[in-house]
Amino acid sequence: MEQLTIKTYCHIKNNRICINGELAFEYPEASSMHDFLKKAFKHFKPGYAKFYKMDDISKLGFLASEVLLQDKPYLAYQPEDTGIVISNSQSTLLTDAEFQASIQDDTNFYPSPSVFVYTLPNIMIGEISIRHGFRGENAFYIFENFNANFIADYINQLFLSHKLKACIGGWVDQSSENYEAFIYWADNKKDAPLAIEHTAKEIERLYNLIR
Amino acid sequence: MAFFVADNIISPLGFKTADNFHALAKGYTGIDMINDTKIYPEAFPAAMINSNNLDDAFIELASKEKYTRLEKMLILSIKDALDKTKIDPTSARTGIVLSTTKGNIDLMASDRQNSFEKNRVLLWKLGEVISHYFGNPNQTMVLSNACISGVLAIQAAAMLIQVGKFDHMIVTGGDIVSRFVVSGFMSFLSLSPKACKPFDKDRDGLSLGEAASTIILSKDITGKDDIKFLGGASANDANHISGPSRTGEGSYIAIKKVLEEAGISPGQIDHISAHGTATPYNDEMESIAIDRHHLNEVPVNSLKGSFGHTLGTAGLVETAILLEEMRQNTLLKTTGFSELGVSRKINVISKTTNKELNTCLKMASGFGGSNAAMIIQKA
Numbered sequence: 001m002e003q004l005t006i007k008t009y010c011h012i013k014n015n016r017i018c019i020n021g022e023l024a025f026e027y028p029e030a031s032s033m034h035d036f037l038k039k040a041f042k043h044f045k046p047g048y049a050k051f052y053k054m055d056d057i058s059k060l061g062f063l064a065s066e067v068l069l070q071d072k073p074y075l076a077y078q079p080e081d082t083g084i085v086i087s088n089s090q091s092t093l094l095t096d097a098e099f100q101a102s103i104q105d106d107t108n109f110y111p112s113p114s115v116f117v118y119t120l121p122n123i124m125i126g127e128i129s130i131r132h133g134f135r136g137e138n139a140f141y142i143f144e145n146f147n148a149n150f151i152a153d154y155i156n157q158l159f160l161s162h163k164l165k166a167c168i169g170g171w172v173d174q175s176s177e178n179y180e181a182f183i184y185w186a187d188n189k190k191d192a193p194l195a196i197e198h199t200a201k202e203i204e205r206l207y208n209l210i211r
Numbered sequence: 212m213a214f215f216v217a218d219n220i221i222s223p224l225g226f227k228t229a230d231n232f233h234a235l236a237k238g239y240t241g242i243d244m245i246n247d248t249k250i251y252p253e254a255f256p257a258a259m260i261n262s263n264n265l266d267d268a269f270i271e272l273a274s275k276e277k278y279t280r281l282e283k284m285l286i287l288s289i290k291d292a293l294d295k296t297k298i299d300p301t302s303a304r305t306g307i308v309l310s311t312t313k314g315n316i317d318l319m320a321s322d323r324q325n326s327f328e329k330n331r332v333l334l335w336k337l338g339e340v341i342s343h344y345f346g347n348p349n350q351t352m353v354l355s356n357a358c359i360s361g362v363l364a365i366q367a368a369a370m371l372i373q374v375g376k377f378d379h380m381i382v383t384g385g386d387i388v389s390r391f392v393v394s395g396f397m398s399f400l401s402l403s404p405k406a407c408k409p410f411d412k413d414r415d416g417l418s419l420g421e422a423a424s425t426i427i428l429s430k431d432i433t434g435k436d437d438i439k440f441l442g443g444a445s446a447n448d449a450n451h452i453s454g455p456s457r458t459g460e461g462s463y464i465a466i467k468k469v470l471e472e473a474g475i476s477p478g479q480i481d482h483i484s485a486h487g488t489a490t491p492y493n494d495e496m497e498s499i500a501i502d503r504h505h506l507n508e509v510p511v512n513s514l515k516g517s518f519g520h521t522l523g524t525a526g527l528v529e530t531a532i533l534l535e536e537m538r539q540n541t542l543l544k545t546t547g548f549s550e551l552g553v554s555r556k557i558n559v560i561s562k563t564t565n566k567e568l569n570t571c572l573k574m575a576s577g578f579g580g581s582n583a584a585m586i587i588q589k590a
Contacts, residue, residue, distance in 0.1 A: 079449065089335060090333060091334050093332070096332075096391075099394075100320070103394040104320070109252065111394040112398060113398045113399045116395035116396075116398055117578060119395065120578050121356075122581060123452050123578065123579045125356075125579055125581075126447065126580045129448075129449040130580070133449045134449055135448070135464055136446065137445050137446070140356045141352060142335050142354075142355055144335045144350070153374065154367065154370070157374050162471075162472070163468060
């Protein structure tokens with residue numbers, strides 16, 4: 001039976017970026033996630049000015065997708081067959097706090113549309129879709145902790161009902177204390193060098209690979 | 212197969228689906244001028260639920276726990292929908308999907324921060340509060356995908372029933388009119404100074420609203436009035452994060468995919484419940500997507516002129532009304548609409564009439580370039 005398999009995956013956490021479990025970039029001296037992402041973005045040189053206007057969590061998800069898709073596996077798929085399903089725990093809490101600070105007082109009232117739009121977690125999905133022209137299924141889910149079972153079931157069912165043939169799945173989270181991104185690319189191509197079953201067990205294993 | 216077996220709407224127009232339906236049939240709107248400087252420094256139009264009415268309705272359900280305004284709305288909504296069924300919310304075979312954009316965002320205000328524990332503002336926590344109230348043993352699946360969340364949540368629930376993960380799914384959603392959201396839309400200059408006018412030539416922006424809504428799906432048909440889920444799909448414009456595609460691309464793709472999944476030709480669609488926010492760009496974009504599928508003659512309505520835009524719950528509110536339209540074989544008019552103001556000729560309903568309704572299409576679009584479409588049919 002035709003099935004999805006994971007072809008590549010990316011972790012960003014603790015000021016390190018790993019591709020398929022291998023260290024690709026690190027900047028241990030980073031003063032913040034923001035600082036780390038800026039440095040990492042320059043390192044990978046994607047040359048995409050829109051990156052700088054994104055909020056920090058969109059930057060995190062976007063950078064992870066840039067690293068993940070360096071070999072352009074999506075070129076084999078139609079835009080409408082390529083989906084994105086991302087999850088996290090905090091939604092856009094830090095950007096929410098930034099917007100809240102701008103509307104707290106009537107005397108110091110300066111709401112900005114460019115901040116407000118990023119108070120929706122799926123904007124990150126929009127940014128990645130715009131970058132690569134992906135026009136398939138979208139969903140952003142919130143769970144207390146990474147829920148590999150749900151992500152696997154949800155994406156597999158979209159695949160089985162012919163709504164996608166390739167997909168980015170994973171977890172991109174940022175709190176005031178910490179951040180982490182784990183995203184993967186899964187598609188229905190056979191005979192790839194790295195083809196990991198798209199099951200909850202394997203997704204959970206990959207998620208925990210980098211501590 | 213998944214069947215729609217019960218539903219509810221908590222809105223300024225009523226606390227039951229039937230009350231809301233009757234209010235819409237009479238052309239009532241829940242949108243009124245709001246003078247509350249805690250929400251916004253100037254007066255603005257919005258559809259807000261009277262807090263006293265909400266508290267009165269909640270008294271019967273009150274426990275020792277303290278709940279936020281949104282939680283009260285959600286609990287009332289789920290309770291009313293569940294009461295119409297024999298479904299056991301404490302069963303592991305019953306799942307909950309919660310659809311919301313901003314959840315308890317009002318707790319972020321500096322004067323509210325100590326009223327509840329800090330993590331109450333988090334969306335998964337809101338899901339947990341709901342599952343605990345009803346004694347549901349499963350983790351609530353919280354969907355936050357801008358204004359398509361409601362339609363997408365129904366799609367997710369139907370999918371989980373179809374693969375046998377659950378026998379019954381409680382799909383609930385809610386969003387409130389808060390200082391956060393009003394200020395945000397004001398900064399975008401997307402709010403109309405008056406009650407919004409979907410698809411109208413004089414439309415000049417949206418009106419916000421607040422509501423909770425619940426739709427219960429089940430693997431088993433329960434009665435002759437049941438309506439079944441035939442398909443659902445989402446698609447991204449891949450064009451802009453805060454404006455719709457000029458060609459209606461994402462919406463067009465979502466409709467195309469859902470027609471394929473449902474095995475339905477455009478000619479079989481009896482009625483379209485559009486997103487119809489009444490912003491110049493959204494309604495124009497939807498008219499293009501409808502036109503590209505040659506659905507020009509199909510009666511279309513938008514309910515935003517009555518409920519305002521209820522964000523993450525809009526898709527649920529509008530689906531609950533669509534289900535009632537099908538049961539009553541009634542096409543509800545588009546409140547606020549008088550003369551077509553989109554470039555493509557589409558059939559916007561200006562007068563409530565009777566029509567046999569068997570197969571209907573629901574559309575939704577939102578920030579992030581997201582679009583969704585769903586087809587439902589009488590069982």
